[in-house]
Amino acid sequence: xxxxxxxxxxxxxxxxxxxxxxxxxxxxxxxxxxxxxxxxxxxxxxxxxxxxxxxxxxxxxxxxxxxxxxxxxxxxxxxxxxxxxxxxxxxxxxxxxxxxxxxxxxxxxxxxxxxxxxxxxxxxxxxxxxxxxxxxxxxxxxxxxxxxxxxxxxxxxxxxxxxxxxxxxxxxxxxxxxxx
Amino acid sequence: xxxxxxxxxxxxxxxxxxxxxxxxxxxxxxxxxxxxxxxxxxxxxxxxxxxxxxxxxxxxxxxxxxxxxxxxxxxxxxxxxxxxxxxxxxxxxxxxxxxxxxxxxxxxxxxxxxxxxxxxxxxxxxxxxxxxxxxxxxxxxxxxxxxxxxxxxxxxxxxxxxxxxxxxxxxxxxxxxxxxxxxxxxxxxxxxxxxxxxxxxxxxxxxxxxxxxxxxxxxxxxxxxxxxxxxxxxxxxxxxxxxxxxxxxxxxxxxxxxxxxxxxxxxxxxxxxxxxxxxxxxxxxxxxxxxxxxxxxxxxxxxxxxxxxxxxxxxxxxxxxxxxxxxxxxxxxxxxxxxxxxxxxxxxxxxxxxxxxxxxxxxxxxxxxxxxxxxxxxxxxxxxxxxxxxxxxxxxxxxxxxxxxxxxxxxxxxxxxxxxxxxxxxxxxxxxxxxxxxxxxxxxxxxxxxxxxxxxxxxxxxxxxxxxxxxxxxxxxxxxxxxxxxxxxxxxxxxxxxxxxxxxxxxxxxxxxxxxxxxxxxxxxxxxxxxxxxxxx
Numbered sequence: 144x145x146x147x148x149x150x151x152x153x154x155x156x157x158x159x160x161x162x163x164x165x166x167x168x169x170x171x172x173x174x175x176x177x178x179x180x181x182x183x184x185x186x187x188x189x190x191x192x193x194x195x196x197x198x199x200x201x202x203x204x205x206x207x208x209x210x211x212x213x214x215x216x217x218x219x220x221x222x223x224x225x226x227x228x229x230x231x232x233x234x235x236x237x238x239x240x241x242x243x244x245x246x247x248x249x250x251x252x253x254x255x256x257x258x259x260x261x262x263x264x265x266x267x268x269x270x271x272x273x274x275x276x277x278x279x280x281x282x283x284x285x286x287x288x289x290x291x292x293x294x295x296x297x298x299x300x301x302x303x304x305x306x307x308x309x310x311x312x313x314x315x316x317x318x319x320x321x322x323x
Numbered sequence: 324x325x326x327x328x329x330x331x332x333x334x335x336x337x338x339x340x341x342x343x344x345x346x347x348x349x350x351x352x353x354x355x356x357x358x359x360x361x362x363x364x365x366x367x368x369x370x371x372x373x374x375x376x377x378x379x380x381x382x383x384x385x386x387x388x389x390x391x392x393x394x395x396x397x398x399x400x401x402x403x404x405x406x407x408x409x410x411x412x413x414x415x416x417x418x419x420x421x422x423x424x425x426x427x428x429x430x431x432x433x434x435x436x437x438x439x440x441x442x443x444x445x446x447x448x449x450x451x452x453x454x455x456x457x458x459x460x461x462x463x464x465x466x467x468x469x470x471x472x473x474x475x476x477x478x479x480x481x482x483x484x485x486x487x488x489x490x491x492x493x494x495x496x497x498x499x500x501x502x503x504x505x506x507x508x509x510x511x512x513x514x515x516x517x518x519x520x521x522x523x524x525x526x527x528x529x530x531x532x533x534x535x536x537x538x539x540x541x542x543x544x545x546x547x548x549x550x551x552x553x554x555x556x557x558x559x560x561x562x563x564x565x566x567x568x569x570x571x572x573x574x575x576x577x578x579x580x581x582x583x584x585x586x587x588x589x590x591x592x593x594x595x596x597x598x599x600x601x602x603x604x605x606x607x608x609x610x611x612x613x614x615x616x617x618x619x620x621x622x623x624x625x626x627x628x629x630x631x632x633x634x635x636x637x638x639x640x641x642x643x644x645x646x647x648x649x650x651x652x653x654x655x656x657x658x659x660x661x662x663x664x665x666x667x668x669x670x671x672x673x674x675x676x677x678x679x680x681x682x683x684x685x686x687x688x689x690x691x692x693x694x695x696x697x698x699x700x701x702x703x704x705x706x707x708x709x710x711x712x713x714x715x716x717x718x719x720x721x722x723x724x725x726x727x728x729x730x731x732x733x734x735x736x737x738x739x740x741x742x743x744x745x746x747x748x749x750x751x752x753x754x755x756x757x758x759x760x761x762x763x764x765x766x767x768x769x770x771x772x773x774x775x776x777x778x779x780x781x782x783x784x785x786x787x788x789x790x791x792x793x794x795x796x797x798x799x800x801x802x803x804x805x806x807x808x809x810x811x812x813x814x815x816x817x818x819x820x821x822x823x824x825x826x827x828x829x830x831x832x833x834x835x836x837x838x839x840x841x842x843x844x845x846x847x848x849x850x851x852x853x854x855x856x857x858x859x860x
Contacts, residue, residue: 144497144498145498146414146415146494146495146497146498146499149414149493149494149497149498150414150415150418150490150491150493150494153489153490153493153494153520153524154486154490156521156524156525157486157489157490157524157525157527157528158528160524160525160526160528160529160532161528161529161531161532162532163529164528164529164532164533164562164565165532165536168536168547168558168562171555171558172553172554172555175553176552176553177552177553250539250543250544250545251543251544251545251546253546253552253553254546254552254553254554257539257540257545257546257547257554258547261535261536261539261545261547265535
């Protein structure tokens, strides 16, 4: 195993431990809010979840193309991945706007607000970090610095992206299925 | 010259900077402890105010764990791991530098609170919420101003540094071992660091998560630990100790690693039971992650939870005991040389046994209900951290000092340091158990004369004098030997691991030719081609 891969698996282990704590807090406080809107006000973001999950597939295709030196195909799939990730973030933004302005739920409202925004927000931060990394690779590709021999690094980055997607499966299950 | 230290990515320089930085904070944390002991030397002292006393124990605990013990052990790991496994540097040298500077700035941030936290609010300066910062004391209601925020942010920043170092150490050990060095042929120190780094990944991240929650509460008006909004103060305790107890093993595993390298060399025998030592280490790693709530017996958990944490805590004594027996068996029948590093390791064996036994006492929930948050607990964990971890770390200082500087330390001063420290340690921490048994709670700034605690507290404080003098002797020895010690040569101890095969101090690239090994003691094979180890492994 390459050192990059080992390091990414270690980072993922550490991140998973961090998400576990937020998930535990969410579940521990489910139904314990004193007043204010709770999980009934949520809309299940099925479309945006599909966007994020399918971006795992597109980044996989991108890395496969990258490895085989088909850089045009790589660029296409890579940009689609960024688009899908950005769409997911936009979905979160729309959902939060609805919750804040229409439903009156903020991070200060009650325990549900605190744990919901913290957990979903922590995930959104990770998506954002992933998008920044993907964008940096795109910029380097535009400048002509990305070649076949860098495909391993792209694959390491894709591991992070897969992890962010997998965490969403957990967050989705906890927030929109179990927590309802 | 100075510039090259700031920009360096060399694991040896970063390791030495970690260690130097930890020594500075060791002196600061030690001064804080000394001030507290002066305050407690007799009943009704007014050397410091109650408010300052709260700040002192908070800063002392936080400093010693996060800015002395962690950087010391990371420093040694950084310095030694690439040399021991026959690599030219760590897997990610720049990540290494980033992690060091994050840790360093974490410490500066904590102490900047003394100047920065009172600010416009005039609400006190250094953090005063205790090193485990229980809710709701950390809420904005009870902790005005920014002192708690400095505490939170400094641990957050240095925590990220710790995770970076852990990732780097694991990648280095997994990917950069020299030819022939299978996992089963690594020096035990590398095994212990591997398990330690794994625990850092899983234990420091929950602390980071909890600190983020605390920041959400304090800055965004969240309710994670706000009991009035239905939140729970107990969940902070769980989150903190899910970090806090594994942290003890994070600190003690490298200490075990020092003992496992030093004891064989000065017993002139190979380590006894290498595979069992590895197995016991991994066991400690796993069980160590599941004992945290023994810090919370007095909170009132269900009897099932109590039962689980009693048993898991008692169970961890088994792999630890295996290690103790293996070290003793390594010494058994050996030609023991009582040099300064060996003296520290022998004292460690005895003291760590005592620390483990009081640990088993405290693991019994009913006894813990009596002794929880008493000076007995304070004595117990100082026995672990000073008597166990700091003693082996001093041993490691003397053992690897010739390698890192190329010069021998003064053996006479080393022995003086040892004996002063042993006397001081036992005066302070043996006698600290007694007021605890007599009911003296921790974190009180004074006490009544009729409680019967005064004599013991006086003895405890006298011990501090010996410890302080011994630390001065130690620092003097380091500086003097660095300047004018006798030249050490590459292998002054006739040792067997790879770091002794290169020059002292090692060149920037460590090894001109990357080594290739066939056994756990490659230098033995080299020196004794007629009877090499690999025939028997």
